[in-house]
Amino acid sequence: DVKVTQSSRYLVKRTGEKVFLECVQDMDHENMFWYRQDPGLGLRLIYFSYDVKMKEKGDIPEGYSVSREKKERFSLILESASTNQTSMYLCASSSRGWNSPLHFGNGTRLTVT
Amino acid sequence: AQSVAQPEDQVNVAEGNPLTVKCTYSVSGNPYLFWYVQYPNRGLQFLLKYITGDNLVKGSYGFEAEFNKSQTSFHLKKPSALVSDSALYFCAVRDPTSGTYKYIFGTGTRLKVLA
Numbered sequence: 001d002v003k004v005t006q007s008s009r010y011l012v013k014r015t016g017e018k019v020f021l022e023c024v025q026d027m028d029h030e031n032m033f034w035y036r037q038d039p040g041l042g043l044r045l046i047y048f049s050y051d052v053k054m055k056e057k058g059d060i061p062e063g064y065s066v067s068r069e070k071k072e073r074f075s076l077i078l079e080s081a082s083t084n085q086t087s088m089y090l091c092a093s094s095s096r097g098w099n100s101p102l103h104f105g106n107g108t109r110l111t112v113t
Numbered sequence: 114a115q116s117v118a119q120p121e122d123q124v125n126v127a128e129g130n131p132l133t134v135k136c137t138y139s140v141s142g143n144p145y146l147f148w149y150v151q152y153p154n155r156g157l158q159f160l161l162k163y164i165t166g167d168n169l170v171k172g173s174y175g176f177e178a179e180f181n182k183s184q185t186s187f188h189l190k191k192p193s194a195l196v197s198d199s200a201l202y203f204c205a206v207r208d209p210t211s212g213t214y215k216y217i218f219g220t221g222t223r224l225k226v227l228a
Contacts, residue, residue, distance in 0.1 A: 004156070009154075031214060035218075040122075040220060041220065042203065042218050042219055042220035042221050043157075043203065045215060045216075048214060090156055092156075092157075098145055098209045099145045099162060099164045099207075101147055102147075102149075103159065104156030105156050107155070
């Protein structure tokens with residue numbers, strides 16, 4: 001079974017802090033994704049990566065950056081956290097095929113105060 | 114532009130009754146369609162997918178989905194609902210002709226199965 005592990009289940013950070021969310025997958029998947037989930041808005045794509053050191057902006061990249069130095073690890077960085085970034089963050093991975101489903105981690109609930 | 118609509122925020126059904134969670138999509142090419150389920154405080158779990166071929170797709174936990182190209186729909190169904198099916202359900206689409214790797218998600222439908 002594919003395992004996608006997010007380093008923290010809950011995080012509380014202060015406004016202006018730099019925040020790192022880490023995600024690791026163990027199935028050698030090429031693609032990795034970061035989504036945020038907010039009530040009534042569903043899942044919105046922040047960034048995705050289709051290979052090591054390769055990244056593309058999703059629908060809401062403002063205020064975020066990402067890093068993929070190793071195939072199994074995809075990090076989401078909030079350069080200067082703001083209260084409107086309080087949300088559930090979901091990491092996912094998939095293999096390269098178009099019909100490949102996403103495999104999700106359990107999520108990180110981030111609160112910015 | 115690609116889009117997915119789940120027209121119902123919540124669906125209530127009695128245990129033992131059949132359930133349907135609706136999904137419609139809009140893409141320019143032939144879509145790949147997916148259903149996911151999310152239990153409280155968890156990530157999404159893959160249920161089933163449609164690629165091509167048979168319009169009725171069977172998946173995990175007794176769920177199935179019916180693809181209808183003319184109505185651009187991919188409704189999730191189960192013949193007999195269980196209380197444990199209560200969760201948040203998401204439909205997603207991927208369009209290989211779009212030129213993007215993105216999966217586009219609907220806003221989710223909360224299913225409540227009443228004992």
